[in-house]
Amino acid sequence: MPHYLCHEAPDLLEFDTDVIDARPGAIVLARSALHPGGGGQVSDVATLTHAHGVARIVGVSFENGRYWHLLDPEHAALELSGDVHVSIDADWRSTVAQLHTDTHILNALVYRQFAGALVTGAQINGDGTARMDFDLPDADNDLLRALEAPLNDVIRQGLDVRATYVSASDARSTPGLIRSLSVAPPPTPDGKIRIVEIGTLDRQACGGTHLTNTAQSRPVRIAKIENKGRRNRRVRIELC
Ligand SMILES: [Zn+2]
Structure with missing residues (x-):
């Protein structure tokens, strides 16, 4: 387990970052304060504002050392790039x-x-x-x-x-x-x-x-x- 940003900065629920890798419906972020889940705990969920609109991050998948942030089914074909703003769901x-x-x-x-x-x-x-x-x-x-x-x-x-x-x-x-x-x-x-x-x-x-x-x-x-x-x-x- 790496040191998670969400453990170092538990109050950081809003942040700007860049998409550093993408495939349809999923992105890797330059930095992320989402808890990725694990040990029986579900991941955080968040609202993602990007150049073309808004999507939901509904899960995080750890693959080959990287955290893929998974977009809601409505945006399963979306392949993103560039700057994004992430707002973690505080109630969740x-x-x-x-x-x-x-x-x-x-x-x-x-x-x-x-x-x-x-x-x-x-x-x-x-x-x-x-x-x-x-x-x-x-x-x-x-x-x-x-x-x-x-x-x-x-x-x-x-x-x-x-x-x-x-x-x-x-x-x-x-x-x-x-x-x-x-x-x-x-x-x-x-x-x-x-x-x-x-x-x-x-x-x-x-x-x-x-x-x-x-x-x-x-x-x-x-x-x-x-x-x-x-x-x-x-x-x-x-x-x-
Ligand atoms: Zn525990």
């Missing part, structure tokens, strides 16, 4: 950041209550819904459902959320830091792993976008618990 970014921080809180509560249960998958969407899969072969689903109250308690407590970087070897040797190989970020080019801390509740490797304080999240509800195979429990949450 906020929704995803709320849910991402909330899934870490849920993860911490499950990890604590069910003796180190690991995450086997996660999906965080821009529509206010998310799911997490846990390796929990013997869990009582009612106990999982009952985590809704403590989850909202942590949100209300207003814990600070911070991101730091540690060496990849320190990250691997610290128990619990890398919760899941399926959602852990790869190291940066200089061998660092990004760590996201929520107060003293949770500390784990993550490349996603987060709140800076848990109280910035709306309350959440646990919408559904599903059994996925013999070992996995899928917990679906929604912002209220």
Whole structure:
């Protein structure tokens, strides 16, 4: 994982840049503050103003070391060049950041209550819904459902959320830091792993976008618990 501009400048939602490569319906930008997605988190979306009009950036595809910004289907044939202005969808970014921080809180509560249960998958969407899969072969689903109250308690407590970087070897040797190989970020080019801390509740490797304080999240509800195979429990949450 490179150092993302969106992590260094989380408030940068409007920027001018150049198209440095294009194919029909997709562009590579000279610089981009969009989060490209990954680790279960969807990418940012944005409005793109170009010489001939306006299009939507609806996704980001990482291909051969470059981030292709994908245009909406209406502009699938458009091959752009030159200067562009990008305006990241702030509501979408906020929704995803709320849910991402909330899934870490849920993860911490499950990890604590069910003796180190690991995450086997996660999906965080821009529509206010998310799911997490846990390796929990013997869990009582009612106990999982009952985590809704403590989850909202942590949100209300207003814990600070911070991101730091540690060496990849320190990250691997610290128990619990890398919760899941399926959602852990790869190291940066200089061998660092990004760590996201929520107060003293949770500390784990993550490349996603987060709140800076848990109280910035709306309350959440646990919408559904599903059994996925013999070992996995899928917990679906929604912002209220
Ligand atoms: Zn994360």
